[in-house]
Amino acid sequence: MTDHNYRNNRTDWNNRTVLVTGAEGFIGSTLVDMLVERGAKVRAMVHYKPYAEKGYLARYLSDPHSPVEMIAGDVRDAGRVMDAVAGCDTVFHLAALIGIPYSYDSPGAYVQTNVVGTENIAEACRRHSVRRLLHTSTSEVYGTALTAPISETHPLQPQSPYSASKIGADMMALSHWHAFELPVTVVRPFNTYGPRQSARAVIPTILSQLHAGATEIRLGSLTPTRDFTYVTDTAAGFLALADCDRALGECVNLGTGREISIGDLATALIAASGRDAKVVVDPARLRPSGSEVERLLSDNARAREWAGWQPEVSLEAGLKRTSQWVAENIALFATDRYQV
Numbered sequence: 094m095t096d097h098n099y100r101n102n103r104t105d106w107n108n109r110t111v112l113v114t115g116a117e118g119f120i121g122s123t124l125v126d127m128l129v130e131r132g133a134k135v136r137a138m139v140h141y142k143p144y145a146e147k148g149y150l151a152r153y154l155s156d157p158h159s160p161v162e163m164i165a166g167d168v169r170d171a172g173r174v175m176d177a178v179a180g181c182d183t184v185f186h187l188a189a190l191i192g193i194p195y196s197y198d199s200p201g202a203y204v205q206t207n208v209v210g211t212e213n214i215a216e217a218c219r220r221h222s223v224r225r226l227l228h229t230s231t232s233e234v235y236g237t238a239l240t241a242p243i244s245e246t247h248p249l250q251p252q253s254p255y256s257a258s259k260i261g262a263d264m265m266a267l268s269h270w271h272a273f274e275l276p277v278t279v280v281r282p283f284n285t286y287g288p289r290q291s292a293r294a295v296i297p298t299i300l301s302q303l304h305a306g307a308t309e310i311r312l313g314s315l316t317p318t319r320d321f322t323y324v325t326d327t328a329a330g331f332l333a334l335a336d337c338d339r340a341l342g343e344c345v346n347l348g349t350g351r352e353i354s355i356g357d358l359a360t361a362l363i364a365a366s367g368r369d370a371k372v373v374v375d376p377a378r379l380r381p382s383g384s385e386v387e388r389l390l391s392d393n394a395r396a397r398e399w400a401g402w403q404p405e406v407s408l409e410a411g412l413k414r415t416s417q418w419v420a421e422n423i424a425l426f427a428t429d430r431y432q433v
Contacts, residue, residue: 104183104332106332108132108133108134109133109134110134110136112181112185113125113187114177114186115138115187116137116150120187120324125150127325133160135160136164137164138164138188140166150163167210174214175220179217182224183223184227185331186229188206189207190203190206191293203258208265210262214226215266218269218277223276225335230259231282232283233253233255233256234250234251235389236256237385241390243346243389244346244392263344270342277341278340279344279345280330280347281346281347282327282348283347283348286322286323286324286411287324287325287414292426296321299362299363300416301426303368304419311373312355312375313379314374314379314385315359315374317355318352318390319353319389320350320351322347323406323411323414325406326349326405329405333402337400339400340395346391348391356372360372362412365412
């Protein structure tokens with residue numbers, strides 16, 4: 094067991110070269126910011142776009158002495174991945190296809206990006222002898238809780254093509270630990286939320302509707318429960334586990350240990366936004382009956398005991414911060430249609 098807390102972990106990030114895949118994403122860009130604050134030299138691998146969208150890492154592009162190097166690429170491209178990993182101390186692999194509804198339409202794309210992409214990352218890390226690979230999983234791999242809270246030994250249940258692809262990716266990463274002694278940890282966040290999250294997820298879906306003036310909030314099923322973790326807590330968990338030898342070859346949950354139903358969450362968000370609205374079930378937003386995950390509640394004992402991590406932002410405080418961010422950035426959201 095480590096004897097430090099995650100805010101002061103032993104890893105000195107100063108001048109270390111670190112690769113973050115999926116770096117323009119919601120969690121990825123937050124992690125990049127944290128690493129920069131701690132003095133790391135960050136390679137931010139982002140998906141190539143032939144248009145002038147700069148995203149959440151834009152401020153680093155105008156600085157000639159920026160600590161962030163942008164690398165356009167795709168984790169499905171083994172050669173590009175090999176080049177990106179070369180010379181890195183630590184690799185945080187967050188790149189993935191993540192939308193559950195779209196996985197019903199295009200499961201093959203999820204296999205290619207999530208499973209094959211993870212194999213490319215793991216092989217590059219092995220070839221270049223990185224100090225640590227942090228591979229990003231998801232609580233969706235557990236499916237509906239058979240026992241709660243959910244520990245890392247809970248059975249894996251592929252209730253959607255997305256979760257199946259992430260189970261495959263996790264196993265691919267862990268196989269490199271067993272077969273090649275690659276120093277890898279599988280980080281399993283529960284439902285992360287906060288500023289920068291797209292309307293694909295439930296909290297910004299609700300808040301964007303509210304701040305656009307909707308009086309009816311359209312949602313899928315209201316009964317499932319989720320364990321929501323604020324994004325800076327999740328990113329801090331990655332940093333803590335990057336220094337945790339006990340977590341090598343293991344899966345580690347990052348969650349709060351508190352659950353809330355989607356219906357109660359909507360009520361809390363209406364209050365946090367200061368708006369007045371009622372909730373309406375939208376059939377277009379319902380998952381297939383056998384695919385709905387009814388309950389997710391984290392057992393975070395490994396993260397607490399092994400890495401000294403614990404969440405610091407309460408759900409109430411996090412929802413208020415997120416509501417304010419959505420209100421200030423409402424133009425980013427297409428509130429007139431369902432985003433998958």
